[in-house]
Amino acid sequence: MLNKRELERYNSQIIFKKFGKESQEKLKKAKALLVGVGGLGSVISTLLVRAGIGELKIVDRDVVELSNLQRQILYDETDIGKSKAKLAKEKLRKVNKNVKIKAFKDEITKDNVLKYARNVDIILDGTDNMKARFALNHASVKLKIPFVHAGCEGFSGVCAVFVPKKACFACLYKECEVKKPISVLGPTPVLAGSMSSGYAIQMLSSTMKLKTSFMTVFSLIDNEFDTYIIKKDTKCAECGK
Numbered sequence: 001m002l003n004k005r006e007l008e009r010y011n012s013q014i015i016f017k018k019f020g021k022e023s024q025e026k027l028k029k030a031k032a033l034l035v036g037v038g039g040l041g042s043v044i045s046t047l048l049v050r051a052g053i054g055e056l057k058i059v060d061r062d063v064v065e066l067s068n069l070q071r072q073i074l075y076d077e078t079d080i081g082k083s084k085a086k087l088a089k090e091k092l093r094k095v096n097k098n099v100k101i102k103a104f105k106d107e108i109t110k111d112n113v114l115k116y117a118r119n120v121d122i123i124l125d126g127t128d129n130m131k132a133r134f135a136l137n138h139a140s141v142k143l144k145i146p147f148v149h150a151g152c153e154g155f156s157g158v159c160a161v162f163v164p165k166k167a168c169f170a171c172l173y174k175e176c177e178v179k180k181p182i183s184v185l186g187p188t189p190v191l192a193g194s195m196s197s198g199y200a201i202q203m204l205s206s207t208m209k210l211k212t213s214f215m216t217v218f219s220l221i222d223n224e225f226d227t228y229i230i231k232k233d234t235k236c237a238e239c240g241k
């Protein structure tokens with residue numbers, strides 16, 4: 001049940017007819033795993049915590065660097081050299097103490113991903129590498145939990161939602177390494193991260209029921225937004241039979 005302070009805190013979303021009190025209560029019971037609290041994860045974590053998710057589990061191996069501040073909106077100059085997972089937890093606690101936040105300084109792999117993904121309702125991608133994304137997809141398929149992937153380069157970005165038993169991340173992408181450094185301007189991860197959290201909030205609160213996996217690709221430089229249905233690959237290495 002939502003208490004008086006929570007009803008006040010979330011009033012703007014509760015009065016939205018398609019969301020309402022029931023959705024807010026469902027969101028309060030929901031748990032998410034977010035891997036990566038950089039450019040994408042700063043936005044995803046902030047919006048989920050502000051919206052009133054029940055529990056957020058954060059995993060990130062990195063420390064804050066000066067070159068991160070251009071887009072990673074959770075951090076400031078005093079954070080340089082410190083663990084992102086630990087800092088994110090501290091900062092997000094100050095935003096909303098109703099949310100249970102767990103933070104782990106770790107690198108996600110296929111060997112440890114199930115440990116982190118067990119008992120969550122959704123898996124969110126805030127990473128910048130394919131290896132971690134394939135590990136998250138592995139957990140999503142194995143545990144039948146939705147997986148929301150986001151990525152960006154320059155002024156272009158993607159947000160893809162993979163629904164259990166439908167097409168998975170590995171149906172769409174094949175294993176490869178992303179060349180670094182990745183060029184990126186601040187608004188791109190903010191938009192892709194905002195879309196991720198938007199879909200997550202809707203799925204966790206049952207405001208949106210998805211029947212298929214899909215992706216939205218955008219380019220801010222060409223002013224293009226396109227959404228595609230993702231088809232299952234029957235020969236997929238992860239979910240194919």
Ligand SMILES: [Zn+2]
Nearest residue numbers: 168171236239
């Ligand atoms: Zn697949």
